[in-house]
Amino acid sequence: MEAFQAAMLLGGVGDALGCRNARPESSAGGGRAQDELQRLGGLDHLVLSPETWPVSENTIMHMATAAALTTDYWCLDDLYREMVTRYVEILEKLPQRQADPATAQGCAQLKPHNHLLAWHTPFNERGSGFGAATKAMCIGMRYWQPARLHTLVEVSVECGRMTHNHPTGFLGSLCTALFASYAAQGKPLARWGRDMLRSVPLAEEYCRRSIRHLAEYQEHWFYFEAKWQFYLEERHISEDTGNEAVFPEHYDAEERDKTYKKWSSEGRGGRRGHDAPMIAYDALLGAGDSWTELCERAMFHGGESGATGCIAGCLFGLLHGRDAVPAGLYGALEQRVQLEQLGAALYRLSTEEK
Template identity: 25%
Template sequence: MTTTALWSRAQQQDFRARVRGCLLGGAIGDALGAGIEFHSLDMIRGNHGPAGVRDYVRAYGRRGAVTDDTQMTLFTVDGLIRAEIRRDGGTWPAPEEVHRAYLRWRVTQRYQEPDPRDPALGLLGRQPWLHSQRAPGNACLSGLDDDRMGTLAAPKNPESKGCGTVMRSAPFGLLVDREAAEVFRLAAECAAQTHGHPSGILAAAAFAAIVHGIVRGGTLETSVRQALGLLAQWGGHEETTAALRQALDAVRQGAPSAERLEALGQGWVAEEALAMGVYCALVAEDMRHGLLLAVNHGGDSDSTGSICGNLLGALHGETALPPDLLAELEGRAAIAELADDFALELTQGAQLHGPDAASAVWSERYPQG
């Protein structure tokens, strides 16, 4: 993958397919786990058969419904696009733009429809289907209850390491024009906006680094090992490092199973959710197999499904997505459109805006402020 401003047509097509795969794959995994998120493994098997869930289960009034995991992931993308546009002014205020995006997500959890008078909403903020509470995490909500932005030096919720940081951080890894260490740090900075425990911050950063390695053409295992190298440079990395090493070890311990997955944890905390999603992606025979393994356990099924889907989608691209699951996915068209906009911004942004002029349509989709 190129790291310069010059992209060949083949590179642009490959990148767009990976971005689409990452965002749509994560949303499919999220939706597969949405209806069983709080169920034990015994309950899942009792309700759906020995193999567990094999298809979408109704949640939030429909099949294929996504949760806060997908919602916040999309707002991460929105913030990163706006940060890229602001590079025209000589700065790259990515943490600030992502924070503003998360505040816009917070509004969707308070009001049932967008405010048409708000000029800052842009394309994503005007989507009525996103104005719905889908079991958002307490730390994500409380961390965004006021305008103060948490930082690495002064994070919000300093004792929290819930998986709400990891499940929204795949888009940082799609910044392939940045180096891995920069992507890692940016994801860490944005995780601190809601969660302050080192494992909550560093699991999100490691996840972004893994996605980054994949989209740049690396294997999943190589990308995990590169992330471990980055983790080792940060204080407080021990829990996340141990969890990822346990995931790598589990691959060699026998055939994949729900019981083997549950040995890695339940996914409610960040390092466990990361390890479980990584394990399922590593042992996946194909996209469907990995996603179903990732959700059929007695823990945070939507988050582990989302993480696994992000990884497999980034690795294999959109054509690997199960077509029947893709067809029924809530918000499919909007997610694909946002993915295309992200790819367009990174590969051809200079033709859409600059210091002296900008596309009026692009400015309306991603306004400043």
């Protein structure tokens, strides 16, 4: 249970650190961001309070997904209606937190009062953003057991395309949900990327069965897979599950920023559904059990560090707990109590027989 609580909590911490209070420096390079952190005294002396280091819509939407997953739903359709209701309620609170435009647009198209079509949104050419990925780790926590794989695939796809109805967007939610399930299972980290790609056909099969937007999906489907194949080859993670990731000999903040931009589709690392989980995964591979190193790689770079930080922090919590994390980072964190309660509820429900 402690790992699940740490996952929800550290996802919020990673989000708050990555967003850095929406300061202009958040779009600067990773080196500059890390220099500013040192001027503040470093991670050991930092206190994340709601007033100065609030969480963003990444955490708020993740909490909404987790809250829906912990209700007493009778079937998945009921779960989806609950998600829709919670997302729409949150929409009114997002503007003051500078909501991601794709997330706001997706929420605006949901229909909570339409019993049959509540979560059926139109295909969105601009729905490829990171917002689907940052709200889906808890799905993998709820359905982490291997026997629940097909449920995980269906729920993560539907959850993702509620707000980001584009393959690059909702495959991001599938990716982070799978990564969370792998962490809970204790699967070796180096296997995650390859095993995730092996599950992508299950998502395609589900979309075919649900008969929605197949023509629009077809044109964009393979982009996500191609980007991930390129990444795994660059890190020399082959089909041989024993391979460990290989990093460049010189890989400082400046080089990471260049690499993250290269993986991106628009020159801002972590902006899309494929590269936000990719950067978080890369950071986990490079950081090992070091929280400080993870923050440098995932929370303090020149891209969409709030999104990558949220994903990386959550997965780190599942893998390593919170013992290595300075207490000041989570002791007064916004929504701390609710995040820990949701983590406990997800653990309890995921281990119960239904």
